[in-house]
Amino acid sequence: MAWINFLKPKNQLEEGGRTGMPVQEDAGEPEKKCPNCHKSVPISRLWAGDLVCSCGYHFRMRARQRIRMLADKGSFQELYGEVTAGNPLDFPGYEEKLETVRAASGEKEAVVCGVAKIQGQSLCLFVMDSHFMMGSMGSAVGEKIASLFEYAVRRRLPVVGYTVSGGARMQEGLLSLMQMAKISAAVKRHSDAGLLYVAVLTDPTTGGVTASFAMEADIILAEPGALVGFAGKRVVEQTTKKSLPKEFQKAEFVLEHGFIDAIAARPGQKKLLAEILGMHNGGDTDEWNAI
Amino acid sequence: MSGTPYDRVKLARSSERPTGLDYIQNIFRDFIELHGDRRYGDDPAVVGGIARLGGLPVTVVAIEKGHTAKERAARNFGAPHPEGYRKALRLMKQAEKFGRPVICFVDTSGACCDVEAEERGQGQAIAENLLELSTLCVPVISILVGEGGSGGALALAVADRVWMLQNAVYSVISPEGCASILWKDSSMAAAAAESLKLTAEDAKRLGVIEGIISESSLGKKEFYDRIRTLLAKELKRLSGDPELVGRRYDRFRYIGVKAIKEKS
Numbered sequence: 001m002a003w004i005n006f007l008k009p010k011n012q013l014e015e016g017g018r019t020g021m022p023v024q025e026d027a028g029e030p031e032k033k034c035p036n037c038h039k040s041v042p043i044s045r046l047w048a049g050d051l052v053c054s055c056g057y058h059f060r061m062r063a064r065q066r067i068r069m070l071a072d073k074g075s076f077q078e079l080y081g082e083v084t085a086g087n088p089l090d091f092p093g094y095e096e097k098l099e100t101v102r103a104a105s106g107e108k109e110a111v112v113c114g115v116a117k118i119q120g121q122s123l124c125l126f127v128m129d130s131h132f133m134m135g136s137m138g139s140a141v142g143e144k145i146a147s148l149f150e151y152a153v154r155r156r157l158p159v160v161g162y163t164v165s166g167g168a169r170m171q172e173g174l175l176s177l178m179q180m181a182k183i184s185a186a187v188k189r190h191s192d193a194g195l196l197y198v199a200v201l202t203d204p205t206t207g208g209v210t211a212s213f214a215m216e217a218d219i220i221l222a223e224p225g226a227l228v229g230f231a232g233k234r235v236v237e238q239t240t241k242k243s244l245p246k247e248f249q250k251a252e253f254v255l256e257h258g259f260i261d262a263i264a265a266r267p268g269q270k271k272l273l274a275e276i277l278g279m280h281n282g283g284d285t286d287e288w289n290a291i
Numbered sequence: 292m293s294g295t296p297y298d299r300v301k302l303a304r305s306s307e308r309p310t311g312l313d314y315i316q317n318i319f320r321d322f323i324e325l326h327g328d329r330r331y332g333d334d335p336a337v338v339g340g341i342a343r344l345g346g347l348p349v350t351v352v353a354i355e356k357g358h359t360a361k362e363r364a365a366r367n368f369g370a371p372h373p374e375g376y377r378k379a380l381r382l383m384k385q386a387e388k389f390g391r392p393v394i395c396f397v398d399t400s401g402a403c404c405d406v407e408a409e410e411r412g413q414g415q416a417i418a419e420n421l422l423e424l425s426t427l428c429v430p431v432i433s434i435l436v437g438e439g440g441s442g443g444a445l446a447l448a449v450a451d452r453v454w455m456l457q458n459a460v461y462s463v464i465s466p467e468g469c470a471s472i473l474w475k476d477s478s479m480a481a482a483a484a485e486s487l488k489l490t491a492e493d494a495k496r497l498g499v500i501e502g503i504i505s506e507s508s509l510g511k512k513e514f515y516d517r518i519r520t521l522l523a524k525e526l527k528r529l530s531g532d533p534e535l536v537g538r539r540y541d542r543f544r545y546i547g548v549k550a551i552k553e554k555s
Binding site: 086143176207208213 | 402403404405406409410411413414415417418423425426441442449461462464469472473486487488493494497499539540543546547549550552
């Protein structure tokens with residue numbers, strides 16, 4: 001079951017998950033079984049292809065792995081890296097849970113924020129990490145993302161945001177719910193300032209994140225096959241007492257229903273984002289004048 | 292105010308409690324109901340329109356659960372579909388155009404979670420309300436009168452003032468849902484209700500709401516009169532504030548900041 005281990009954060013941390021290096025095993029080339037085509041793929045080949053199987057299946061990717069994939073080399077500067085959650089409700093077991101997750105994931109919170117360049121163009125970037133409590137949104141995540149949008153307004157920068165989330169973090173109760181309103185208000189200020197926000201929804205983007213900043217971007221992209229929805233599939237099944245088709249709430253389903261702009265496979269994402277950013281950076285006057 | 296938090300949850304859910312329409316009919320006069328989201332349909336779980344508070348024209352939006360079994364089914368038990376949130380937003384934008392304050396009565400176990408809701412963009416509908424309400428240029432007051440179920444309630448509660456009735460609850464997830472996710476046991480709901488800090492007093496302590504409206508020892512008329520007076524007083528205070536939208540931004544911006552260990 002090498003592929004299961006591969007997905008586990010603990011394993012990744014111990015075996016270089018923070019550096020994004022492939023997991024090395026003693027005997028032979030390690031392989032990972034694709035849950036879609038069921039073929040075993042050598043991990044080195046997966047890494048060479050941004051963790052995409054030859055069948056097109058997109059494996060989950062850590063926040064810092066994505067940043068390495070997207071940002072021009074050496075351009076990423078992290079912001080608000082020290083902002084972390086407390087336990088405002090004294091919720092039983094929350095502090096212990098945070099401790100464990102921090103140690104296992106190597107992250108302090110479920111989102112990494114900063115400034116970066118993509119093909120030379122400056123932007124603010126936030127990337128959520130599913131290995132940190134399933135990307136759940138608490139006060140610290142809300143504070144980091146809202147602060148990033150405010151920073152982007154001051155510097156007049158576009159924002160690109162990668163979402164992955166199980167929703168609001170219930171251990172912070174109402175305070176986590178309020179983050180939806182807080183981030184939305186910051187997104188609105190950024191938008192009213194005439195600035196661009198591109199969201200890239202990755203597997204899975206659900207709950208309070210879908211019902212706030214994931215759906216508030218000027219341009220919304222999603223990775224192929226990513227689960228995108230408000231209610232979890234299990235909840236929908238319980239509500240309707242029906243089993244749901246396999247394609248329900250997949251990126252392709254959401255595209256068909258008109259809620260995202262396009263599906264963007266990982267290998268072309270950087271180029272696509274660079275082109276989108278470029279289109280919002282003014283025209284090419286030389287070319288225009290030459291017509 | 293007594294009882295465990297889970298007792299409060301049960302009280303908040305009781306079909307004996309006044310529903311959205313009861314509040315509208317008893318607090319305002321000349322209510323004219325306005326239907327439809329102009330995009331897909333008319334959601335019976337959300338009632339909205341124009342009415343007078345004292346003499347002042349206002350826009351009123353309420354989630355309606357219904358009283359009888361038949362009414363409750365017809366109102367989808369107060370669980371709005373996307374078109375309900377879009378109708379609410381349409382009426383709020385209309386209020387902004389005509390300079391009317393907006394008053395919302397919130398009572399929902401949550402936004403509807405069926406296939407159609409997903410197909411029609413439940414998440415997008417709620418997100419758009421959060422986005423647009425954050426800069427609506429007229430005063431907004433929201434009163435949670437029963438259940439304040441997560442994003443489905445928040446979509447009508449990005450307001451300048453948020454109040455709760457004494458026995459209303461406001462939570463990010465139902466205690467049953469929380470118990471079944473965290474402890475794989477929905478019978479732990481009472482413990483979850485305790486931990487989630489979902490009572491009106493908790494919400495006040497956390498800075499999520501401004502006020503609690505007492506329900507005790509009041510006749511029906513006095514109860515509604517009290518709410519009418521509170522609304523009128525507060526609207527007088529809010530109207531004409533040039534910093535209204537900025538203050539609303541700050542109201543939400545700094546909730547939960549104390550919950551963070553290191554501020555940015």
